[in-house]
Amino acid sequence: MKTVVRYLINASALLFCFQTSTAQQFVHPGLLQSREDLARIKNGVAMRIEPIFTGYNELKENRQSQFDYKMQGPMEMVGRNPTVGQGVYDADANAAYQNAIMWTITADQRYAEKAKQIVDAWASTLKSITGRDAVLMAGLGPFKMVNAAEILRYTNSNWTPVKIKQAEKHFKEVIYPVIKDFAPFANGNWDSAALKTMMAIAVFCNDRPMFERAIVYYQYGEGNGSLPNYIINEEGQCQESGRDQSHTQLGIAHLADCAEIAWQQGLNLYGILNDRLLRGFEYTAKYNLGEDVPYLPAMDRTGKYLHTQIATEGRGKLRAVYEEVFNHYVHRANKTATFTQKAAEKVRPEPQGTPGADHVGFGTLLYSCSPQTIDPYAKAKPCTPSGLTAVPENGSIQLTWVPVRGTIFYQVKRAVNRKGKFKIISARVTNAQFQDKNVAPGRKYVYTVSAVNNKGKSTDAYPAAVTAGLPAGWSVTDLDPKSKKGQARSLESGFTVEGNGLGFTGNEEQATYIHHKLVPYQTLAIHYQPQLTSQFTGFGISFRQSAKEKGTGVNLLIYPEVSQQLEAPKWVVTCTARLHPGDSLTQVGATLDIKEPVISFNRMTGGCWLKLVQEQNQVNAFYSADGKDWQLIGTVARNLSLTEAGIIVFSGLEAVSTTVRFDQVRLE
Incomplete structure (x- = not known):
C-alpha cells in the first residue's frame, strides 16, 4: 500500500468551476464533494493510497452501494412519529448517494443508472412527509438524495434535463416546505438537520435567497441548532451534551456538513466564532474518549430542556462523524485538533452513518487528504x-x-x-x-x-x-423594570422582538412592549410569522393608557395554557382588559382554542393575525388564521383613556428570552 501523498489541484477544472459559479451563482458539484474532491477520491482508490483505499472498501462492500440494489420504494407519503416508510426512504436515500459515489470512482454506468433510478422514482412519486417528527424526517434522508442528485447532474451521468427539472421541483415543493421554518421547538439536531438539507436544496436548485436564509440561520438563528446556540460556549459544550452523546454527535455532524457545503461554495463557515465548530468537536470527542470536560447546566432556547450534568448515556460510542472535521482543520487549515484526530483514528475506516440515514459516514474515503499550504481558491476570482x-x-x-x-x-x-x-x-x-x-x-x-x-x-x-433603529414614533419598554431588558429590530414591514418576562397574570405584567402613539379610531393589526423559540411564549397586541405597568388597557394575546404535557401544550387566544389603573386584568369574551393550520402537533408552526379596532363606543378584538376570515374574541367599552398601541411579547420563563417575528404590522 502507498502512503498519503500531496494531491495536485487541476487548475483548469477549478477555473471551470468558478466560471460556472459566476453564471449560476454556485459552484457545481458543490455540496459535500466538489469536482476536485471526486478526482482526489478516484485517484486515491486507483493508486491504493491509504487510508482512502481502506475507506473505499468500506463503501464498496456495503449492501446499499451495489448497482443491483433492489429499490425499496417509492411511496406517495412517508412519515415519522408515526412511522410510515421511514426505513424504506432512508435505505433508498443511502443507496442513491452511495451508488452516485461509486459511479464517480469506477466510471461504471450501472452505478449511475441505479442512483438515477432511485432519485427519479421518489421525485415522481413522493407527495408528502407527515408526522410529529416530519422536520427531522425531511432533514435526514433527503440530504443524501440531494447530494446524489448534485453528483449525477454534474458528472456526465446522462441524466436528462426533464428528470433534473423533476428533481428540482420535488426538492423545492415536497421537501423544502417541511423544513423551511427549521425546528426551533426541538433539540438542536432537528434544527441543524433542516439547515443542511436547506443548504443542499438551495445549491442544487440554484436558489440564492434560500441559501442565504440558511447561511444566516446557521450563524444567528433563534433555535437550538444554530452554531452559537448548539455549541453554547468557548469550551465546546453542546446543547445536547446533557441529553446523550449519540444526539450530541449527530448535531455537530449536521453543522459540519453545513460548513463543508459552504466551503465548496468558497465560504469559510468552519472558521466563524473563533473555530467554534472545532471546539464542539474537541469537547465531544474528548469526553467520549474517556476524559473529563467542564460542564455548565444551561437552559436551552425552547425552555423545555435543562440538564444538570453531562450525559453518560452513549458515552464512548463514537459515531462516524470525525474524519470530515479532522481533515478540514488539520490538513486544510493547518490547525490542531487533538481529540477529533484521536476519535477519527479510533473509528477509521468510517462506516456508513447509521442508524437509517442519520448522517453520511464513509468519511475516511470522502475526506482523507494531505496537508495544504495554499488555499487553491486564492488562484481564482473570489x-x-x-x-x-x-x-x-x-x-x-x-x-x-x-x-x-x-x-x-x-x-x-x-x-x-x-x-x-x-x-x-x-x-x-x-x-x-x-x-x-x-x-x-x-x-x-x-x-x-x-x-x-x-x-x-x-x-x-x-x-x-x-x-437604523426603530421607525419614527416607535419605542421599546419593559413593562416590568425588574425583568431582563428586551429589544426589537425593524423589518421592512414589521419587527423581530426579543422578549422576556412571565406574561400577564392577575395583577402582574411582565413583557417586552414595542409601542407607538395611538389616535382615535386607529386599528392595529399584526401578522405572526412562524416560528417562535420559547415554547412558553406569549404575544399579542395592546391599546394602553401608557407604557407604565398596571395602567388601563385592552390586550389580545396568544399563549400556551399551563399543562402537564410539556411537549403538547394547548395554544389559545384571549382578550383581557384593565378598566381602572391598578385593577387586576379581567377576561373579556371567551377563550378560543387555536387549531390547524396555525397549530400542528401542539406547536405554533403556522402564521396568524391579530387585530384591535377602535370604533365609536368600543374596542373590538379579532383573530384570523388567514387575514380574511376574522373571529371576534372580545369587546370592551371605549370609555378608557387609550393613548398607545403596541405589540406584547413575553417568554413565559425567567431563565430564557424568546424571539418572535411579525412580518406585517399595520397601524392605520
Missing part, C-alpha cells in the same frame, strides 16, 4: 460573499458576513432602497465585518459586499436591508 447581515447597534449599523476563501479585502456598498444605485462606502475592508456610523435614525438602508483578490472581484452579495 466567490460571491454570503450571509450578509445588517444589525442596528448604538446609532450605527453593524455588518457581518461569512469570510470568503482566497480574499484579500472586501468592498462595502450602500443604497437607500433595493432598486437604488449602490455606492462604495468603504473600498478596503480586511475583515468580514464593518460598522457604518454614517446613518440617520429611523432611515432604511440596503447593503451589499464584494470580495477582491489578485485575480479580480466577485459578484455582489445578496443585499441586506435594515432600518
Whole structure:
C-alpha cells in the first residue's frame, strides 16, 4: 500500500468551476464533494493510497452501494412519529448517494443508472412527509438524495434535463416546505438537520435567497441548532451534551456538513466564532474518549430542556462523524485538533452513518487528504460573499458576513432602497465585518459586499436591508423594570422582538412592549410569522393608557395554557382588559382554542393575525388564521383613556428570552 501523498489541484477544472459559479451563482458539484474532491477520491482508490483505499472498501462492500440494489420504494407519503416508510426512504436515500459515489470512482454506468433510478422514482412519486417528527424526517434522508442528485447532474451521468427539472421541483415543493421554518421547538439536531438539507436544496436548485436564509440561520438563528446556540460556549459544550452523546454527535455532524457545503461554495463557515465548530468537536470527542470536560447546566432556547450534568448515556460510542472535521482543520487549515484526530483514528475506516440515514459516514474515503499550504481558491476570482447581515447597534449599523476563501479585502456598498444605485462606502475592508456610523435614525438602508483578490472581484452579495433603529414614533419598554431588558429590530414591514418576562397574570405584567402613539379610531393589526423559540411564549397586541405597568388597557394575546404535557401544550387566544389603573386584568369574551393550520402537533408552526379596532363606543378584538376570515374574541367599552398601541411579547420563563417575528404590522 502507498502512503498519503500531496494531491495536485487541476487548475483548469477549478477555473471551470468558478466560471460556472459566476453564471449560476454556485459552484457545481458543490455540496459535500466538489469536482476536485471526486478526482482526489478516484485517484486515491486507483493508486491504493491509504487510508482512502481502506475507506473505499468500506463503501464498496456495503449492501446499499451495489448497482443491483433492489429499490425499496417509492411511496406517495412517508412519515415519522408515526412511522410510515421511514426505513424504506432512508435505505433508498443511502443507496442513491452511495451508488452516485461509486459511479464517480469506477466510471461504471450501472452505478449511475441505479442512483438515477432511485432519485427519479421518489421525485415522481413522493407527495408528502407527515408526522410529529416530519422536520427531522425531511432533514435526514433527503440530504443524501440531494447530494446524489448534485453528483449525477454534474458528472456526465446522462441524466436528462426533464428528470433534473423533476428533481428540482420535488426538492423545492415536497421537501423544502417541511423544513423551511427549521425546528426551533426541538433539540438542536432537528434544527441543524433542516439547515443542511436547506443548504443542499438551495445549491442544487440554484436558489440564492434560500441559501442565504440558511447561511444566516446557521450563524444567528433563534433555535437550538444554530452554531452559537448548539455549541453554547468557548469550551465546546453542546446543547445536547446533557441529553446523550449519540444526539450530541449527530448535531455537530449536521453543522459540519453545513460548513463543508459552504466551503465548496468558497465560504469559510468552519472558521466563524473563533473555530467554534472545532471546539464542539474537541469537547465531544474528548469526553467520549474517556476524559473529563467542564460542564455548565444551561437552559436551552425552547425552555423545555435543562440538564444538570453531562450525559453518560452513549458515552464512548463514537459515531462516524470525525474524519470530515479532522481533515478540514488539520490538513486544510493547518490547525490542531487533538481529540477529533484521536476519535477519527479510533473509528477509521468510517462506516456508513447509521442508524437509517442519520448522517453520511464513509468519511475516511470522502475526506482523507494531505496537508495544504495554499488555499487553491486564492488562484481564482473570489466567490460571491454570503450571509450578509445588517444589525442596528448604538446609532450605527453593524455588518457581518461569512469570510470568503482566497480574499484579500472586501468592498462595502450602500443604497437607500433595493432598486437604488449602490455606492462604495468603504473600498478596503480586511475583515468580514464593518460598522457604518454614517446613518440617520429611523432611515432604511440596503447593503451589499464584494470580495477582491489578485485575480479580480466577485459578484455582489445578496443585499441586506435594515432600518437604523426603530421607525419614527416607535419605542421599546419593559413593562416590568425588574425583568431582563428586551429589544426589537425593524423589518421592512414589521419587527423581530426579543422578549422576556412571565406574561400577564392577575395583577402582574411582565413583557417586552414595542409601542407607538395611538389616535382615535386607529386599528392595529399584526401578522405572526412562524416560528417562535420559547415554547412558553406569549404575544399579542395592546391599546394602553401608557407604557407604565398596571395602567388601563385592552390586550389580545396568544399563549400556551399551563399543562402537564410539556411537549403538547394547548395554544389559545384571549382578550383581557384593565378598566381602572391598578385593577387586576379581567377576561373579556371567551377563550378560543387555536387549531390547524396555525397549530400542528401542539406547536405554533403556522402564521396568524391579530387585530384591535377602535370604533365609536368600543374596542373590538379579532383573530384570523388567514387575514380574511376574522373571529371576534372580545369587546370592551371605549370609555378608557387609550393613548398607545403596541405589540406584547413575553417568554413565559425567567431563565430564557424568546424571539418572535411579525412580518406585517399595520397601524392605520
